[in-house]
Amino acid sequence: MNRATTIAAIAAAALTAGASAQIATFTFSDLNGAFDSTTREFTANASADTSGDVTRLVSPAGSAQYQAGFAGMSSADVSLSLTLSNITAASADAVGSFTITDDNGDTLTGDMNGQFTPFGFSITYDGLLSNVMFNDVTSDGSFDGPSSGAFSNAFNGAPFDGAIVQLFFDFGGFFANDFSDTPILVDGLVVPAPASLALVGLGGLAATRRRR
Numbered sequence: 001m002n003r004a005t006t007i008a009a010i011a012a013a014a015l016t017a018g019a020s021a022q023i024a025t026f027t028f029s030d031l032n033g034a035f036d037s038t039t040r041e042f043t044a045n046a047s048a049d050t051s052g053d054v055t056r057l058v059s060p061a062g063s064a065q066y067q068a069g070f071a072g073m074s075s076a077d078v079s080l081s082l083t084l085s086n087i088t089a090a091s092a093d094a095v096g097s098f099t100i101t102d103d104n105g106d107t108l109t110g111d112m113n114g115q116f117t118p119f120g121f122s123i124t125y126d127g128l129l130s131n132v133m134f135n136d137v138t139s140d141g142s143f144d145g146p147s148s149g150a151f152s153n154a155f156n157g158a159p160f161d162g163a164i165v166q167l168f169f170d171f172g173g174f175f176a177n178d179f180s181d182t183p184i185l186v187d188g189l190v191v192p193a194p195a196s197l198a199l200v201g202l203g204g205l206a207a208t209r210r211r212r
Helices: 003-021 193-199 202-206
Strands: 024-036 041-045 051-056 062-066 077-085 092-101 107-119 122-135 142-144 150-152 160-169 179-191
Touching: 024 077, 051 150, 077 107, 107 160, 122 179
Parallel strands: none
Antiparallel strands: 024 041, 024 051, 024 179, 041 077, 051 062, 062 150, 077 092, 092 107, 107 122, 122 160, 142 150, 160 179
16 A cells, blocks of 8 residues: 555545534644754744635634735744754655734744655655644734634634645755745634544545635
């Protein structure tokens, strides 16, 4: 069974097990990716071309929209950082954290633990999320999109878990050299902590779908 088929099979089982438990999703394209081969730190940050959304799936549902050009116009931001280890020609372990900031400073944060792998001319990252929190920093009760849309950031049962995938093209060898200004696609799913065990491998399939 090839890698794509295996991921699809695992993802189908995960969706069956946890479909009713999905809390939120986030998707961002054209983040600015960089890697420092000395520190082994991989980063992805919002750029002028970045767009995406954070969507609440449980009632009351809603979506915070980030259209291209939002970066630097308000508090809104997207950033993640991963430290790599055990780098070989076939894989690299990576742990770190992410922060998504809304229009006025409230945040969605979490920890990441997963692995980068080469896949054709691209590199993918499949990881699990933990300690995921919607942080009502401003006490306004709302997660606000810098472009449009908002939803209540009051959730029961935090901290949450989840799954995340990243995808980008490999232009300089598998983490063999420094790189910067590389467009990164990030896709994440947030679920209650017990449900995260069903999400291993879900990231590979998530990269193939795009919400409208």
